[in-house]
Amino acid sequence: MQPKKILLFIVGVLIALFAMTFFSRYHTTASGMVREGIVFGNNAMLRYPTPDILGMLFKNTEKENKRLDELIKKTEGSIVDEKTKTLTENDSLVKDSLHKLESNTEGKIYYPGNKIDYLKQLKAKLHQSSCQIVHYGDSQIEGDRITGYVRNRLQLAYEGGGPGFFPIKVVYNQNSIDINTTGNWVRYAFFDRKQRRTVKHDMYGLFATYSRFTPYSKDTASMPVSKASFTLKPSKKSYARLQNYTIFGLHYGNAHSKISIRVYEGSNLLRKDTLISDGKYHNYKISFATTPKELRVELEGRVSADFYGITLDAARGVRMDNVAMRGEAGRIFTRMNYENYRQMSVDRQPDFFIFQYGGNTIPYMKTDQQLKEYVEGLIYNMNWVKRANPKAMFMLLGPGDMTTSRNGKRLTYPFLPKLNELMKEEALKNGIAYFSMYEAMGGENAMITWVKEGMAASDYVHFSPKGTKLISEVFYQCLHNDLAAVE
Incomplete structure (x- = not known):
């Protein structure tokens, strides 16, 4: 065979293979992964690259690598370790590190309306005798991640102690409190x-x-008649501030029959009582002079109440509740009972709500209209919460970078940058501040570097423990420096 014919054959095959890329499209699988290929019928797919592969071959990730390197350097020495035990050591660490990040240089916080007015109002709330924060989010905050770090930072700066809320039936790792249960406890979410x-x-x-x-x-x-109990101890794995609390709250409702309660501190019986059985929401409170080394609560009754959870707080300063919702996108609130939600809000008196959602929707986004409907639904739910808490302030934390496999390479989900911009725009329209975690990480394809550097998990979605501290520190310092800039 002549060399020219061989060459023509090879070139022809290459042209044909390249032409096939124009028939390939991106498709979202049932598991949420974005795959490229040519679809036949309803289910069959031939995995094949799209024309985008040419741009990917020459894509430069040097910028993203430098971005993370700079971020690590600027927060080096600022990260607070759980093993730091004394307030003096932590206070010194905070003061020495405040100059390391200029306000809003990494992961900007965007403020609605007059930025100064918003910050003055938030600063006044943080300086109150007690400031209650509620942090709603998806699995990124599960197990008190992000919340625990930010809570500790705020409690160091504005006083406070205790881990705040946690459920009786813990279904995921919980480092902020040691809780052990007996009986047939079941969690309903x-x-x-x-x-x-x-x-x-x-x-x-x-x-x-x-x-x-x-x-x-x-x-x-x-x-x-059934018996059940739970025992609480300060967790040695948590920050020192979280191990100091003097107010115990047992939140319950939907009780329609007699339930007896006994509360012990060690072996000492503190209280013997009966819960209120009118079906409404109640908070069974006990205050202590100092943090009890061990609390044991015993319950007995034919029919259990709905126990919404436990809160452990200091008498003064910042309180911050971690409310993690695995798999959720932040649009369930309007379907809950408003009066029941409002009653708990009146008792807990939240001053500041932080919503952290969006990541669970990204893999399934295919059109701009879907993005619009999602963001409008999320803001509608936040406004529903605002109606029950008219004096509270609000902030939305957008999702960090997430990547999927496309043409054999990992790339940011196509609609994530658009979601980030739309969440920012709609939040500011509705009087809600916005923190762009996507921008804080470094923007497009930043997750690839975070995974390589051990800052994120191999699912290219969740942060590692090191990465959690880093992104939490960036968020805290941006907020802290903005607050420090106003009188």
């Missing part, structure tokens, strides 16, 4: 759609979850 269908009411309260020690039954009169 409003953001668990399958579980929600089995419950005949929508009263899940401020924390969108509750725990019970007896199952639901139509024939409650024949149910045997």
Whole structure:
């Protein structure tokens, strides 16, 4: 065979292969991954690169690498370690590190209306005798991640102590408190759609979850008396401030029959009581002079109440509740019972809400209209919460960078940058501040470098423990420096 014919054959094959890329499109799989290929019928797909592969071959990631390097250098020495035990050491660490990040240089916080007015109002709330913050989010904050770090930072700066809210039935790793339970506790979460269908009411309260020690039954009169308990100890794994609390709260509702309660500090019986059984929301409170080394609560009754959770707080300063909702996108609030939610809000008196959502929707976004509907729904839910808490301030934390596989390479999900901009725009229109975690990480394709540097998990979505501290420190310092700039 002549060399020219061989060459023509090879060139022809290459041209044909390249031409096939124009028939390839991006498709979202059932698992949320973006795949490129040529679809045949309803289910069959031939995995094949799109024309975008030419641009990817020459894409330069040097900028993203430098971005993370600079971020690490600027926060070096600022990260507060859980093993730091004394307030003096931590205060010194905070003061020495404040100059390392200029306000809004990494991951800008955008403010609605008059920035100075917003910051003055927030600063006044943080300086109150007590300032209650509620941090709602998806799995990025599960186990008190991000919240725990920011809470510690704020409590060091404005006083405060304790881990705030946590459920009785813990279903994920919890480092902020040591809790052990006995009895048949089951957690019910409003953001668990399958579980929600089995419950005949929508009263899940401020924390969108509750725990019970007896199952639901139509024939409650024949149910045997059940006993259950939980024991609380300060966690040695948590920050020192979180290990100091003097106010215990047991939040419950939907109690329609007698439930006895005994509270022990060690072996000493502190209280013997009966919970209120009028079906409404109540907070069973106990105050202490100093943090109890061990609290044990014993409950007994035929039918359990809905126990919305426990709160442990200091008498003064910042309190911050971590409310993690795995798999949620922040649009469940309007479907909950408003009066029940409002009653808990009146008792807890939140001053500042932080919403952190968006990541769970990104893999499924295919059109600009879907983005618009999602963001409008999220803001609508935030305004619903605002209606129940008219004096509270609000901030939205957008999702960080997330990558998917396209043409054999990892790239930022196509609609993530658009979502970031739309969330920012709609938040500011509605009087809500916005922190761009996407920008803080370095923008497009930054997650690739975060994973390489051990700052994020191999799923290219969640932060590693090191990365969690880094992004938390960036957020805190941006907020802190902005607050420090106003009188």
